[in-house]
Amino acid sequence: MNHTAARVGVGGPVGSGKTALLECLIPVLMQRGIEVAVVTNDLLTQEDAKRLKHKGFLPAERIIGVETGSCPHTAIREDPTMNLLAVSDLERLYPQLDLVFIESGGDNLASTFSYDLVDAYIFVIDVGAGDDIPRKNGPGFIQADLAVINKIDIAPYVGADLNLIRKEAGERRSQNRIAYTNCKTGEGLGDVIDFIEETVLFRQSCKNISVEV
Template sequence: MRPDRHDPDDEPTHSHTPPGRDTARLPRPPGRPLRIGLGGPVGSGKTALVAALCRSLAGEPQLAVVTNDIYTSEDADFLLRNGVLPAERVRAVETGCCPHTAIRDDISANLEAVEELERSLPPPDLILIESGGDNLTATFSHGPVHHQVFVIDVADGDKVPRKGGPGVTASDLLVINKTDLAGQVNADLSVMARDAEDRRGDRPVCFLSLVENPAADEVTAWVRDRLGGDR
C-alpha cells in the first residue's frame, strides 16, 4: 500500500463506509497479511481481547498489532507490559482526534503503521488494528481492515444491542463482553441475544467473559477461520 507503487490492495486515503451500510470487505490479496479491526466503546474490553488473542494465537500466525489512542500510547503500553508480543510487533498510533476519524475518515496513519510493520518484520500473517474507544457509531472503512470485530459489554445494561449503530448491526463479529458482570448490573443476556439477532440477522454474535474464559476461545476460533480463507 505504498503510494509510489500500484498495488491491487491500495485503497483511497479517505475510503468511507456510511453508517448502517453493508461493510463487506475487499478480498485479501495473496501474500498480504489479513487485517482485522477491533472497535467499540470506551471500556468495553478491546485491549484485553487483543491481549487474549495474542496469547491464544502465539506461535501460530506471524502476528502484529496496531493500537489507536488520542494522545497517548496507553493501549500499546498495556500490551507490552503484559508481554503478549515483542515490542517490534506493536505500533501505536496517536490519532489526535476523535477515534473514529483514524479508522474511517483519514486512515493514513493506520495504513502507514501497517506498512511499517510489513517492511520491518518477516511477512506477518495477521495484523490486529485496535480502534481507540468510541461509541456505537464507530466503524472501520474498507481501507484499513478486511474484517471488523465490534466489542460492547454488559456493564452499560442489556439495552445496548437494541440501540444499534453500524458497529452493532454490520460488524463481521459482535462480541458482547464481560458477561460475568450481568448479575451485578441486572443485565438479561437473553434479551441481549434476542436484540442482537434482531439487529444483525445471521451475522455472528459471541458472548464472552475473559474472567471465565481468558483464552477467548470462540473469538480465537473465528480469527483462525478468517486466516484459513476470507469467508
C-alpha cells in the same frame, strides 16, 4: 512482496474490553503458529500500546501506537492513512506476519472501520453498558463482521438481562456472527478465534496464493 498480512479491526466504546480481548487472543494465536502484530489508536497518548507491551507476550517492536489527534473513528474510517502506514511498517519489518490487529481508541456505537484499512472488523460491547445496547442499533455493532458481547459474567451484578441481550442481539444482527465472552475465564473466546482462523485468515491465505500464482 507478495505475502500480506490479514488486518482485523477491533472497535467499541471505552471500557468495553477491547484491549483485554487482545490480551487473551494473541497468546493463543501465537501458540498456534500465527504471527501477530498490533496497531493501537489513542487520541494523544500510547497507553493501550504500552499496556500490551508491558504484558510481554509480543515483542515490543510488533506493537505500534498511533496518536490520532482527532476522534478515534476518523483514523479508522474517514482517513486511515496513519494506520495504513503503521501496518506497512510492520509488514516491512516482519514479512512473515499473518495477522495485524488494529485497535480503535474508545468510540461510540456509530464507529465503523473502512474496508480500505481492514479485511474484517470486530465490535466489542459490554454487558455493563445495559441490556438495551443492542436495541440502539449502533452501526458499529450491527454492521461488524463479528460482534462480541463481553463481560457476560457481570450481568447479575449490574441488573442486565443476558437472555434479553442474546435475543435482541440475534434479532438485530440476523445471521451475522456474535460471540459472548468472559475474558477472565476464557468463555466464548473460542468463537472469536474460530472467526479469525476460519474467515479472516483463510480468505487472506487464498488471496496470497492467487497473487503468487
